[in-house]
Amino acid sequence: MDDNEPGRRVARDVAGTGGLDGLQRLSAAIEALEERRTELVEELRRGRQATWEEIGRACGLTRQGATRRWADRLRARSFGLAVDSYQHGRPGYPQALIGSAVPREARRVLELGAGTGKLTRMLVDAGLDVVAVEPDPGMRDRLAAAVPKAAVRAGTAERIPLPDESVDAVVVAQAWHWFDQAAAVPEIARVLAPGGTLALVWNVRDETEPWAAELGALMHRSARQRIDTAPVPPAPFGPPERLEIRWEHPTTPAGIVDLVASRSYVIALPEAERARLLAEVEQLLTTHPALAGRDGIAMPYLTRCTRVRLG
Structure with a gap:
């Protein structure tokens, strides 16, 4: 046969x-x-x-x-394996981001790849009607519990569970690089109202701080994920507007270990290699002169936002 x-x-x-x-x-x-x-x-x-x-x-x-x-x-799709580390270790976003990511006239906003709701809560608190779409069930459960005022849906950027022209703005934080953009761009354009906006957001560690640079070198020794944090979305979107915000995220040594553990390339490491990396991060936190003995640590970040308008 x-x-x-x-x-x-x-x-x-x-x-x-x-x-x-x-x-x-x-x-x-x-x-x-x-x-x-x-x-x-x-x-x-x-x-x-x-x-x-x-x-x-x-x-x-x-x-x-x-x-x-x-x-x-x-x-x-690996983040659901480290949902606790993701929730505890990943930073939120500076308040100044909201007014730049979402136009003042927007009322209904779609967040794609919403994760555990780090940005979702801020959008809801800003008085917006938020639909949060997240493909991973573990992340989605945590999101629904953390931000009950958001309408949480299963779905992806390539298959958005919303009707045509149903939102005023779409926000994507820490997720654009995971999308199949050939499928996601027309889907996002489909659900946006005429003149609607798409905002792409990333938190990037500010490695001009020496200890943050040493942390980054440890994290990227085994693997490095190269992300374009200043993309140019194609037609039917117009020219990009850029914003960069420098800020600090208050965290703890345990929070930084969770931050490292929540990275996709760290989740994918063999268990022994992953454990060795996390032990080296803990050693850095206890021995570096700028960090040793400190219960609270200010992680320096740059938040980058690219906003484009439909048509």
Whole structure:
């Protein structure tokens, strides 16, 4: 029997007599199957049950092809494994950001990749009607508990669970680099009202502070995630407006360890390597002259915001 015959039989059954209805059913089935395939890849990689080469072979891909297809997506979906560290270690945002990220005339705002609600709470407190979309169920549960006034929905930037032209502004904090932008840009444009805005936000550690630079060197020794924090979203969005805010996040030594533990590339490390990295971070915090013996630490940040207007 042809190796593809079971799949062809399923495809014929789903498509039925064909036509537009058959095409629609088949497209929905393909999407569901692809999501299930990604879940299986994720299970295999998290349990160290298969190498990328074995996964590629099972999917008719090379090792490089499988890595390109799924590695970034699996890192993006890894945060639910460290939701407590994420909540305790990640900073919030400076209050001055809200007026720049969301136009004064906006009333209904969509936050994509809302995580545990670090920015969501500030948007709600500013009197905005907020829809918070988050794909990870663990993060979403924490978000719903932390910000009960927000309308929390399951979804992604590529498939936003809202009708056309239903929000005045979209805000994305710490998440734009995870999106499939070819699919996300038209989806965001679809849900925005005419003239609506998209704001892309990142907190970046200010490594002009020597101890923060040493922390960054430790974190990036095994892996480094390079992120463009000044992107230029394509049409139908207009030219970007930029804002940078320098500020300090009050935290503790334990909070900094959680910050490191919540990074996707740290979550993905083998357990022994991850434990070794966190031990080295703890050693830095207890021995560096600027940090030793301190219960409270001010982590220096730059918050960068890019805002663009639809059309």
